[in-house]
Amino acid sequence: MRTIRLSKSVVGADEAAAVADVILNDGYLGMGKVVQAFEQDIATFLGVPFDWVVCVNSGTAALHLAVQAVTAPGDEVLVQSLTFVASFQAIAAAGAVPVACEVVPETVTLDIDDAKTRLTPRTKAIMPVHYASNPGRLEEIYQFADSYGLRVIEDAAHAFGCRYHGRKIGSFGHIVCFSFDGIKNITSGEGGAIVTSDMAIAQKIRDARLLGVEKDTDKRYSGKRSWDFDVREQGYRYHMSNIFAAIGRVQLQRLKDEFSAKRVALAGRYRQKLEGIANLRLLEADLKEIVPHILPIRVLDGQRDGLQESLESKDIQTGIHYKPNHLLSYFGRGSGKLPITEQLYNELLSLPLHPELSEADVDYVCESVKGFLTKY
Numbered sequence: 181m182r183t184i185r186l187s188k189s190v191v192g193a194d195e196a197a198a199v200a201d202v203i204l205n206d207g208y209l210g211m212g213k214v215v216q217a218f219e220q221d222i223a224t225f226l227g228v229p230f231d232w233v234v235c236v237n238s239g240t241a242a243l244h245l246a247v248q249a250v251t252a253p254g255d256e257v258l259v260q261s262l263t264f265v266a267s268f269q270a271i272a273a274a275g276a277v278p279v280a281c282e283v284v285p286e287t288v289t290l291d292i293d294d295a296k297t298r299l300t301p302r303t304k305a306i307m308p309v310h311y312a313s314n315p316g317r318l319e320e321i322y323q324f325a326d327s328y329g330l331r332v333i334e335d336a337a338h339a340f341g342c343r344y345h346g347r348k349i350g351s352f353g354h355i356v357c358f359s360f361d362g363i364k365n366i367t368s369g370e371g372g373a374i375v376t377s378d379m380a381i382a383q384k385i386r387d388a389r390l391l392g393v394e395k396d397t398d399k400r401y402s403g404k405r406s407w408d409f410d411v412r413e414q415g416y417r418y419h420m421s422n423i424f425a426a427i428g429r430v431q432l433q434r435l436k437d438e439f440s441a442k443r444v445a446l447a448g449r450y451r452q453k454l455e456g457i458a459n460l461r462l463l464e465a466d467l468k469e470i471v472p473h474i475l476p477i478r479v480l481d482g483q484r485d486g487l488q489e490s491l492e493s494k495d496i497q498t499g500i501h502y503k504p505n506h507l508l509s510y511f512g513r514g515s516g517k518l519p520i521t522e523q524l525y526n527e528l529l530s531l532p533l534h535p536e537l538s539e540a541d542v543d544y545v546c547e548s549v550k551g552f553l554t555k556y
């Protein structure tokens with residue numbers, strides 16, 4: 181029997197043709213005019229000026245450069261423990277300290293009330309993670325940040341194409357980071373982007389992605405190289421290549437034409453079929469505003485592992501998003517218990533979701549889930 185995959189890169193002939201075009205016709209594989217065009221496409225899609233958008237080679241790099249731009253070593257960043265390890269590693273890579281916070285169980289997004297209790301004189305930024313594409317209590321997070329002079333760095337890796345109160349994520353706020361890795365709402369193979377209206381931060385990040393070489397981006401976009409230049413800050417080799425940008429440009433068009441509607445419809449079908457099952461909780465989600473990247477459910481009564489095994493035996497892949505970071509050796513030292521987060525870690529199970537999943541696949545997954553949870 182065919183395995184129903186948890187997630188999948190949905191790429192094909194159009195992406196292949198775009199890559200071939202860069203290789204055969206453009207011949208320049210580094211960061212050049214295709215990356216510039218992808219940044220322009222993203223800006224147009226979000227409805228923001230071109231110079232707000234900076235593409236890099238991963239979502240982790242986007243977060244790292246964002247944190248580096250607004251913190252000094254030893255500064256603290258408030259972040260939910262229940263996130264992909266990339267959020268924590270990006271903070272640590274900048275020399276800052278990730279301070280693990282609780283999440284709200286209904287959405288698995290940052291619990292702002294808990295975060296407030298962890299504020300210290302060293303706190304410089306707060307990183308809400310738009311878990312399962314839900315921006316959570318973003319308004320309150322910005323209010324809190326504004327009252328204490330903190331920067332908000334949105335980990336919007338799950339949230340490309342989503343809206344909050346009608347406005348596109350990335351079109352407002354402080355610093356918003358997207359991921360375009362293989363399985364996100366759109367992919368560029370690997371890649372990411374920082375979007376910010378703060379031109380000083382945007383310029384810092386633009387230089388830092390090219391080893392800190394000042395104004396190197398302008399040179400590359402006009403087909404030139406920098407031979408005489410200055411470097412004033414730590415930089416990295418984090419720029420995006422024309423090959424990856426070519427894939428990303430096709431994917432952005434496909435998001436508009438097919439992926440968004442497909443993901444929303446599949447998630448809607450799941451929600452309809454899984455409603456009212458005892459011991460199963462859906463997360464809160466507004467499918468009129470979001471493009472769902474993953475489909476986590478909460479399985480109560482200690483049945484999660486049993487359900488996962490049962491689905492596995494029916495060739496249905498599932499995932500656990502995520503192991504809380506305060507439980508990891510590298511990040512756990514000194515942090516206390518986070519009871520809500522730890523409880524959720526035992527309950528969360530992500531069901532298959534990607535644009536090539538069929539309605540019949542969703543029905544089969546839902547029947548299998550129902551069958552297990554109503555039987556035991």
Ligand SMILES: *Cc1c(COP(=O)(O)O)cnc(C)c1O
Pocket residue numbers: 238239240241263264266267309335337338359360361371372
């Ligand atoms: C994917 C992801 C990242 C990192 O993005 P990469 O492009 O894989 O480096 C960061 N945070 C979250 C929540 C993610 O899901």
